[in-house]
Structures are given as structure tokens and as C-alpha cells.
Amino acid sequence: xxxxxxxAAPDPxxxxxxxxxxxxxxRDPRTGPTEPFTAGGRDIxxxxxxxxxxxxxxxxGGLGAYFGIDPILLRIAxxxxxxxxxxxxxxxxxxxxxxxxxQTPAGASAGTGRRAAVVVGAVVLVxxxxxxxxxxxxxxxxxxxxxLVGLLVLVLARAAGREDEDDPVRLLARITLALxxxxxxxxxxxxxxxxxxxxxxxxxxxxLVVAGVTLLVGAFVGGAxxxxxxxLIVALPLGVVAAADLDFEGGIGExxxxxxxxxxxQPAYTLGMGELVxxxxxxxxxxxxxxxxxxxxxxxxxxxxxxxxxxxxxxRVGAGYAQILDRExxxxxxxxxDSPDSAGAPRLVIDADVGMGALQVVRDxxxxxxxxxxxxxxxxxxxxxxxxxxxxxxxxx
Amino acid sequence: xxxxxxTVRGREVDLPTLVAGxxxxxxxxxxxxxxxxxxxxxxxxxxxxxxxxxxxxxxxSGLSGPRR
Numbered sequence: 001x002x003x004x005x006x007x008a009a010p011d012p013x014x015x016x017x018x019x020x021x022x023x024x025x026x027r028d029p030r031t032g033p034t035e036p037f038t039a040g041g042r043d044i045x046x047x048x049x050x051x052x053x054x055x056x057x058x059x060x061g062g063l064g065a066y067f068g069i070d071p072i073l074l075r076i077a078x079x080x081x082x083x084x085x086x087x088x089x090x091x092x093x094x095x096x097x098x099x100x101x102x103q104t105p106a107g108a109s110a111g112t113g114r115r116a117a118v119v120v121g122a123v124v125l126v127x128x129x130x131x132x133x134x135x136x137x138x139x140x141x142x143x144x145x146x147x148l149v150g151l152l153v154l155v156l157a158r159a160a161g162r163e164d165e166d167d168p169v170r171l172l173a174r175i176t177l178a179l180x181x182x183x184x185x186x187x188x189x190x191x192x193x194x195x196x197x198x199x200x201x202x203x204x205x206x207x208l209v210v211a212g213v214t215l216l217v218g219a220f221v222g223g224a225x226x227x228x229x230x231x232l233i234v235a236l237p238l239g240v241v242a243a244a245d246l247d248f249e250g251g252i253g254e255x256x257x258x259x260x261x262x263x264x265x266q267p268a269y270t271l272g273m274g275e276l277v278x279x280x281x282x283x284x285x286x287x288x289x290x291x292x293x294x295x296x297x298x299x300x301x302x303x304x305x306x307x308x309x310x311x312x313x314x315x316r317v318g319a320g321y322a323q324i325l326d327r328e329x330x331x332x333x334x335x336x337x338d339s340p341d342s343a344g345a346p347r348l349v350i351d352a353d354v355g356m357g358a359l360q361v362v363r364d365x366x367x368x369x370x371x372x373x374x375x376x377x378x379x380x381x382x383x384x385x386x387x388x389x390x391x392x393x394x395x396x397x
Numbered sequence: 398x399x400x401x402x403x404t405v406r407g408r409e410v411d412l413p414t415l416v417a418g419x420x421x422x423x424x425x426x427x428x429x430x431x432x433x434x435x436x437x438x439x440x441x442x443x444x445x446x447x448x449x450x451x452x453x454x455x456x457x458s459g460l461s462g463p464r465r
Contacts, residue, residue: 114459121455128448151451205429212422219415228417228454235424236447242431243443319440332440 048102049095057096057169093173120151152182185233193237197248197272197297204238243333244318244355246297248272259283268293271301279304281364285346294352294359301354302368303361310342310394313350315359322352322359323369325391340394416457420450 050061053071060078064071081088196204211231218224240246250270256277259265261284269278269292276296281304294301305311305325314337315322321330329336352359362368424446431438 117455117459119459121452121457121459124448124452124455126452128445128452201432202429205425205432208425209422209429210425212418212420212425215414215418215421217418219411219418222411224418225411225414228413228421231417231421232447232451232454235421235428235450238428239424239438239443239447242428242438243440332444 047099049099051101051103057092058101059092059095059099062099062102063095093177096170096173124151185229188233189237192234193241193246194248196238196241197246199247199249201238201241204234205242208234208238240356244298245353246318246355247295248297250295250297262286262290265290265292268295269301270295271297271299273298275299276301277304278302280309280348281306285309285348287346289347289349292348292350294350294354296353296357296359297355299357301352301357301359303350303359305348305361305363307363308345308393310340310345310347311350311361311391312339312342312347313337313352313361314339315350315352315354317354317357317359319356320354320358322354322361324350324359324361325363325367340391342394345393412461413454413458417450417454420453424450 047066048062049058050065050071051058053061053065055075060071060074063069063074078088078092081091192204208231211227211234215224215227215231218227250272252273253271254275254277255269255271256279257266257269258279260282265283269276276294276299278292278294278301280292283306285306285308292303294303311325313322313324315324315329315334317330317334317336319332320334321328322334322336324336324338327338350361358369360368427436427438427446430436
């Protein structure tokens with residue numbers, strides 16, 4: 001006895017019937033809401049916030065549906081993580097901000113962000129080209145702040161310019177998270193810079209090259225775009241360390257030296273970061289030439305020179321300024337060489353390398369900028385003749 | 398630009414990643430050579446270089462399609 005006749009399974013290799021209606025086109029995930037769609041032969045689900053299973057923003061409901069987990073467990077996890085350091089609240093806000101609702105088409109989001117990227121990218125490229133276009137040196141010091149402000153505006157525009165602009169909570173969550181990420185990036189920049197200045201520069205530069213090659217390969221095989229921002233976060237501080245020749249291996253803190261005889265002069269006075277003071281006012285300067293070498297990574301170096309000494313200098317400052325008695329020079333890449341004729345007077349030749357910061361060569365405390373005489377670094381300060389004697393021991397040219 | 402670059406296998410090349418890869422590789426090489434004392438990088442070259450890198454990546458990102 002045979003069972004009821006069952007319809008034969010369709011043969012997948014059979015040719016399509018001519019009168020069969022064509023199969024529906026795979027739905028673009030950017031044009032519809034939440035159901036799975038097909039792309040490249042695979043079912044792809046969108047991660048969305050649930051509008052039907054929600055207590056606050058529908059994050060747990062959406063995550064639960066996406067991963068097949070009971071949303072109650074996720075809610076408990078968020079609460080526990082919030083009580084333990086507040087990470088849960090931050091994660092929830094982030095998810096609220098960046099996971100789209102199942103009621104909004106996904107493609108509505110990217111337009112504003114892309115337009116902002118094009119505009120800011122073009123502006124930053126123009127800023128990068130300005131130094132090579134001629135009389136724009138006045139903008140030199142302003143290039144970086146302008147670019148950084150532009151990038152911050154872009155981050156906020158991308159955070160705010162997505163769908164659901166009418167949801168103030170989501171908007172606030174996105175902006176808050178964007179600012180948190182910016183702060184984290186700043187911390188990362190400082191950490192990488194410190195690691196490079198403490199001697200890890202070659203390793204970090206090698207890793208940067210590896211990251212670049214990985215990005216090149218990833219451009220063809222996919223999945224590497226996430227590496228762009230970390231690579232730039234590494235490149236920025238490493239570049240500053242390289243351009244300023246920062247080296248913190250000389251130590252951190254305050255160093256003060258007051259030699260009284262030529263034999264007490266050190267071959268070089270080195271400090272990684274901090275304040276380096278070399279007071280030569282009690283030094284019996286021998287006739288002829290005396291060399292003084294200073295190497296400061298980040299901070300301030302102050303040299304007190306005695307009266308009646310002709311000062312010659314060979315100074316390099318990556319970013320900052322140098323004041324040699326009554327003359328000063330500042331900005332980026334300061335290379336300053338001054339070799340006056342000493343006309344028989346004792347000659348002090350200062351060879352100084354300052355990565356970022358200041359070098360001050362003065363006769364007394366009254367001529368030192370900053371806290372020593374009560375003003376602040378932002379105060380406009382002009383060297384008055386009575387406060388900073390010039391290089392009077394040298395022969396007048 | 399969108400969808401314009403493809404590999405020999407027909408897969409679309411991710412333009413922002415490609416631009417960033419070229420820029421980061423060049424920048425990393427220059428920084429490595431500086432740290433090895435082969436050349437002397439100064440701020441006058443570094444700031445334009447890092448700004449050009451960021452600007453090019455942003456421009457490529459804005460002109461290309463959504464993240465893959």
C-alpha cells in the first residue's frame with residue numbers, strides 16, 4: 001500500500017519555466033526596514049533598534065532579535081555594567097546613537113556625513129598646500145588649529161547628521177559619544193607620543209609602515225577600513241616626535257646646575273622633559289672659548305650668563321622660541337646661528353637643541369619670561385633694554 | 398568614483414582604504430627613515446604631509462560608497 005501521493009520536489013537544475021514570473025530583486029538594505037535581505041547569495045540581517053520591544057531606545061530588543069538572545073538578559077547586562085563603572089550606560093548611549101531604528105530606511109543616514117567629509121577633506125587639502133603656494137607663512141602656525149577644528153566639526157556633523165534628526169535623545173547620545181571618542185583619541189595621541197619619545201619610535205614607525213601595507217591589501221580584499229583612524233592616530237604624534245626630535249630618555253623633572261669652575265662644566269646638559277637651568281654667573285670664565293651644549297626634549301631651558309661674556313649661539317628649536325639676550329626668534333623649525341666677534345672678551349658658545357619649548361639665555365632673573373617675573377606665557381612681552389642687556393661684550397659689527 | 402575601481406576579479410576596490418594605505422605607507426616610511434637618521438624630517442614638511450593625508454582620506458571617504 002502506498003501513501004498519499006506527494007508532489008515531487010522541484011529540480012533546482014531544471015530550466016525556469018518561460019511563463020514563471022521573474023524572481024523578485026534582492027532588496028537593497030538602504031531602502032527598506034528590518035527584515036533579512038539577500039545580497040550575493042547570502043541572507044543578511046540588519047542590526048536595528050526595536051520599535052516594538054523597547055523600554056528606552058529599543059537597543060536590547062534589537063540586539064536580542066539580532067543575536068537570538070532574550071532581551072531581558074541584555075537589559076540586566078546593561079544595568080550591571082552601568083553599576084560597575086558606568087560602561088553599560090555609555091555602551092547603551094552609543095548603541096542608541098549609532099544603531100538605526102527599524103522604522104527608518106538605512107540609506108538616509110550617510111548623505112550629510114559624506115558631504116561634510118568632502119568639504120572638510122577639500123579644505124584640509126587646501127590648508128596642506130598653502131605653505132607651498134607662496135606668501136602664506138602668516139598662516140603657518142594656524143594651519144593645525146584650523147584643521148583640527150575642521151575635523152572636530154566633521155566628527156560632530158557625522159554624529160548629528162544621520163537619520164532620526166528629530167529624536168533629540170539619539171542626537172545627544174551620538175554627539176556625546178563622538179566627544180568621548182575624540183577625547184579618547186587625544187589620550188591615545190599623547191600616549192603614542194610619549195612611547196615614541198621614550199625610545200619606541202623605531203618600533204612604532206615600523207608598525208605604521210605595516211599598517212599602511214595592511215591598508216593597501218585591505219583595499220582589495222576588504223575589511224580594513226577600520227584601520228585608517230588608528231593609523232592616523234599613530235602617525236600624528238610620531239610625526240611630532242620626529243619633527244621636533246623629542247627624546248625623553250634624558251629624564252623628566254627640574255634640573256639646575258651652577259658650576260663655579262670650568263672643570264665643573266659638563267660636556268652636555270640633557271633633559272627629556274621639564275625645566276633645565278644652567279647658571280654660569282658664578283663661573284670664572286676662562287679667556288678664549290667655552291662650549292656649552294644643551295639638549296632638551298620638551299620644556300624650558302634657561303641659561304644665565306655672566307656679564308662681560310660674548311655669547312655665540314647655534315640653536316635649533318622644533319617648535320617654540322629662543323631668546324638670546326635681547327634678541328629672540330620663534331615658530332616652527334627655528335634654526336638660529338649667531339657668531340659675533342668676541343673682540344678679546346671671553347666667548348661662550350651655546351649649542352642647543354630644544355624639541356618643543358623655549359630656550360632663554362639671559363643675564364638675570366628679570367629678563368626671564370614667565371612665572372619668574374610674575375607674568376604669564378600669553379602676555380605680550382617686549383624685551384626692554386633695561387631688563388635684558390644685549391650682547392655688549394662682543395665687538396660691534 | 399563610486400564603483401569605478403575594480404580588481405581583476407571584479408571586486409570593488411575600497412577607495413578610502415586605498416588612499417589611506419598609500420599615504421600611511423609613505424608617511425610611515427618617511428618617519429622610519431627619520432628615526433633611523435637617514436633623513437631629517439622637519440615640521441615644515443610634516444604638517445603639510447599629515448594634513449594632506451587626512452584631507453585625501455576624507456575626500457576619498459566622502460566621494461566613495463558606504464563602508465564595506
